[in-house]
Amino acid sequence: MSTKVNEYLAERQRSAASPEIAHQWVELEDLYTKKLWHQLTLKLKDFIQDGGCSGPNELFEMYERFLSDFEHRINPLSLVEIVLRVVGDIKDPSKAIEFLEGIGAKVKGSLEAAILCETEIGTTKLECGDLVAVKALIRSTGDRLETVDTVSFIHARFYNLSSRYYMLTSAHAEYYRDALRYLGCIEMDDIPVEERRDRAFKLSIAAILGDGVYNFGELLAHPILSSLQETEHQWLVDLLYAFNSGSLPKFYELRPRWESQHDLVQSEAKLLEKIRLLCIMELTFTRPSTNRSIPFQVIADASQISLKQVEFLVMKALSLGLVKGTIDEVKQLVNMTWVQPRVLDLSQIQGMCQRLDEWSKNVKQTIHMIEDHSPELLA
Incomplete structure (x- = not known):
């Protein structure tokens, strides 16, 4: 065991806020001593998740004095997951980006870890208002993400970043696409109710305003839209159904409601x-x-x-x-x-079922007609 690591772990055990946290530091030390890197990684992730390092700069100090000693021995993706917590302790955005870039260089051999690291860099740059850099990062990282076979939380973090960027740049169609992709990567129960309503509202506006968006069925079938039911924005759901069915009477009927939304009023000709x-x-x-x-x-x-x-x-x-x-x-x-x-929405599916029934009846009538006239045809 490194002497510096030994000193750090001893300090943490003495200064622990509770006997339980002190015991967890002892467990971390034991796993480190035995070089059980996988078990140590899992334990450290849980420890951080449960707030074991909750004081000012404790996470960053933990990285510098403990994790950095064995980071090359653990799974790169797990390393980045832990680092995403650590970077929250760095208040200076430029230093946070520099730190993440250093981690990115260490995990570049792992596609998923590198993408996750780049996504966090993009998120930090977005919060700094560097939209040009974020645009370039989304383009390059998005191409690499397409090569990842399975959908995971990495996709969720990337699509959350890209949808936020497109929202800020008023790229409605792109926001609509990636915001729906984000929702497809997470569980609805993980989203707070207020955030669900906010996302449902923005998605609805983006669908209506988005160039080339003529398919509303996926959004209408998504459970997030139910968060607008019985709220002041219920009219947006009704407006989506009006667009989906191409109903001009319903569109004009809802006009007093959608006129309260400046973006829609400004684009009335486009909406028509x-x-x-x-x-x-x-x-x-x-x-x-x-x-x-x-x-x-x-x-x-x-x-x-x-x-x-x-x-x-x-x-x-x-x-x-x-x-x-x-x-x-x-x-x-x-x-x-x-x-x-x-x-299709439910009413459109019902209409399709009726047409299939009619088609089936016509086919049966044709079959019966052929059967009735088959002797004449054969003769």
């Missing part, structure tokens, strides 16, 4: 275009596959635009890849052949 595009998607989806020739007048009535504007709106939907089909200007028809897949 989005909900009209979703209206075309819904019209295509709800029609039987054998009858997807939609008259211009039907589209105009549903999307509340003039006949002259229908062709432009349909061309916009075609160019975005939301639907596929052709426009017959002479017959004033749009012949749809495909609509972009999306996550």
Whole structure:
């Protein structure tokens, strides 16, 4: 055992706040003496988690005088997990980043440990307002994260960082994507109720404002949205359902509520275009596959635009890849052949079930007809 480590452990045992903590320091010393590095790592993580080093600078001192002596012998990812606690003792952000960069150099042989370390560096830089550096880090680290096979808390920490960055830069679509990814990496019960409501509110706004976001089903099916039920922001859930179904009447009905949100008012023209595009998607989806020739007048009535504007709106939907089909200007028809897949809400699933039932009946009728006429066909 190192003499310096021995002196440190003896000091900690004498100055422990309670006999129980003193006993835990004795256990740590015993594991260190026996060179049981794995058991020592687990014990140290639990000890720190339970507040064994809760005094000012105690965690950083523990690292410098104890952990640094055997850090090269333990699992790199576990080392970074412990270091994430230690770095909280460093009040100067520049020194915290320098410390983390030093740890990063030591664990660079482990992809997950390196990513976790880089994510913490990015978090510190974000809190300092260095958005340019955070953007570059998210891009480089995100590419490396894609190569990690299993989803873990490392993904959660990275997506929390990236979603916070996109929120600060008003990148609504990117925030929506990564905030949902973050929620997919954690348990809902681990999020306090107030934070759930805040995240649900921001996710809803981002979904509505996000460029290229035409699929609301995943958010509507997520349990976090229930945190807005029976609150002052219940209208946001109703607005999401209006967009998801392309309902212009519901959109205007909710106008007195969404006008209280400055971002939505400023983007009213953009919101109208989005909900009209979703209206075309819904019209295509709800029609039987054998009858997807939609008259211009039907589209105009549903999307509340003039006949002259229908062709432009349909061309916009075609160019975005939301639907596929052709426009017959002479017959004033749009012949749809495909609509972009999306996550469905319960009412849409019920509608699909009804269409499947109808399709099944038609198939059975066709089978019976063939059976009835089979003698004639064979003859």
